[in-house]
Amino acid sequence: MGFMTGNPPEVDPATFLERPFLDRIRVTSTHWVENGFGSPKMVHTIYILKLLVVYIGAGLSIATFTSGHNVLDIGAWWNEPIVYQKLILWTVLLESIGFAGSWGPLAGHFKPMTGGFRYYLRPGTIRLAPWPGKVPLTSGDTRTVFDVALYAALLVNLVLALILPGAHTASIDAAIADNSGLVRPAVLFPIIALLVIIGLRDKIIFLAARSEQYLPAIVFSATLSFVDMIVALKLLIVVVWVGAGISKIGHHFSMVVPPMISNTPWMPSKAVKRAHYRNYPNDLRPSKVAGGVAHVLGTIVEVAAPLVLLFSTNRTLTLVTVALMVAFHLFILSTFPLAVPLEWNLLFTFATIFLFAGFPAWDGYGVTDMSSMWLLAAIVAGLLFFPILGNLRPDLVSFLPSMRQYAGNWASATWAFAPSAEAKLDQFIPRPAKITRTQLLDTFSPEEADVVMHQLLGFRSMHSQGRALFSLMINHLGEDIDTYTLREAEFSCNSLVAFNFGDGHFHNEHLIAAIQRRCNFAPGEFLVAWIESQPIHKGVQEYKVIDAALGVIERGTYKTADAINEQPWLPNGPIPFDVQWTLEVDANRALTDPGLIEEPKMHERGDSSGVHS
Structure with missing residues (x-):
């Protein structure tokens, strides 16, 4: 990469869309290994x-x-x-x-x-x-x-x-x-x-x-005495750290680290980047190196170090741990993760120094120095409520209040538009920005913009969710997947509501319904594959398939392990699904009979087959 020039995939933009969809994903995912977003x-x-x-x-x-x-x-x-x-x-x-x-x-x-x-x-x-x-x-x-x-x-x-x-x-x-x-x-x-x-x-x-973190801090500042406020702020930052660390337990975070390292601008060594994958370019699952980085430098540090800071009364141990957490946040900042929480990482860098070096436990700011144990218990219970609920029932709580920042276990979606249908978003939804591809046209040709949009899909394919999302799209679109326009929902959501931060709850069926009320897509014009985060105590994830015109048309589950064990480009075909419910509507008749949309025929299913819509 140069200062002014990027490093796009080595493809012919003019003929790129003529390739089969999964071939495009293989190109962009393998390119990501050595170049990141480029x-x-x-x-x-x-x-x-x-x-x-x-x-x-x-x-x-x-x-x-x-x-x-x-x-x-x-x-x-x-x-x-x-x-x-x-x-x-x-x-x-x-x-x-x-x-x-x-x-x-x-x-x-x-x-x-x-x-x-x-x-x-x-x-x-x-x-x-x-x-x-x-x-x-x-x-x-x-x-x-x-x-x-x-x-x-x-x-x-x-x-x-x-x-x-x-x-x-x-x-x-x-x-x-x-x-x-x-x-x-x-x-x-x-x-x-x-x-x-x-x-x-x-x-x-x-x-x-970021009210899930800053609102409690403001409440503590407005309502508590000074010593209680400092101790409560310590509890808050420790819950954020430990919650994020616990959410990294499992296989999801191992899949986050390799593409994150690949996208790090100061990492020039392609050998180091490739070492985070099992066998580039044929096997892009995370290697043992990636697992070690994820769960030793990541999970263990983010759980153990904050607990040391909270309870340590040893000056040397505390200051060493402060330095460790400062380095932890500065490293994350230096990788420029795609949600770009850079200010958050800088604030946490300063907060670590301010709270634990500026007001250490041995100076009267330990957990037991709070004025009331009842107050301490109430604050701890309040801070833990949403992280516990969000890990057990991720469908009820955004991954932000759940304290699962950048753990790889997030709700995600892929959008699919019939030819020319995506233009309705700009035509009928008033807002100050156009869709992502249109924004790119000031810098790139239309063909080059299409390659960039596929780089985003390639990024998603590097995570377990991508394998499941694309499998759902294959099941529902069949051969049409090669002609439909597929989009990474996080970026499309940003263009519609200004913010996303990697949480699929921003673009679940409620946003799709809001889009439909403005754009009036016909059945089959705008299809969404949507998956929920994995509960901490289950090995499966729930999914929905949404047709903008019809609403949710299918629900079911899939085994997380099936997605984790696949390659980004699904060489073995779509992963299996347990289809638990489908909405049966004759799409051709629905175009002329809106009543079929309002009172559809529903039935239960328990097989693993896909439904072509």
């Missing part, structure tokens, strides 16, 4: 500059100057509580406006690079309530003026909380003789209320703000 170094430089100038430069300047400190005098503010509080608020602000995670070309935002506020300040764009029809005053899927006003109020309150000086409290003055106070609770309570209200009407903004 982005020019300029792309990564843009992200680095954003971090240095906007997140670190502007963020630290605001957090320190408004708290009475000189940003250059690091020794005076690195363990100042109000600076940490304001860095959290700064991160929430950037996430909320779409300028942090899920930003830019690595997340599918090519032009414009920023989604976020461009969507959320525009009435008429799509919003998605988490429990549509079940919570009063949250029905519908169209952003209203009221929604825009709520979002604008959130941004205003975040700015106020950032610029106002701190307020002293008896608890912080008793703990720290010379301090700059804390962010005023009076400006935090409106933020808490607005995030909750917005979240009930639109899960997109709620999760885009």
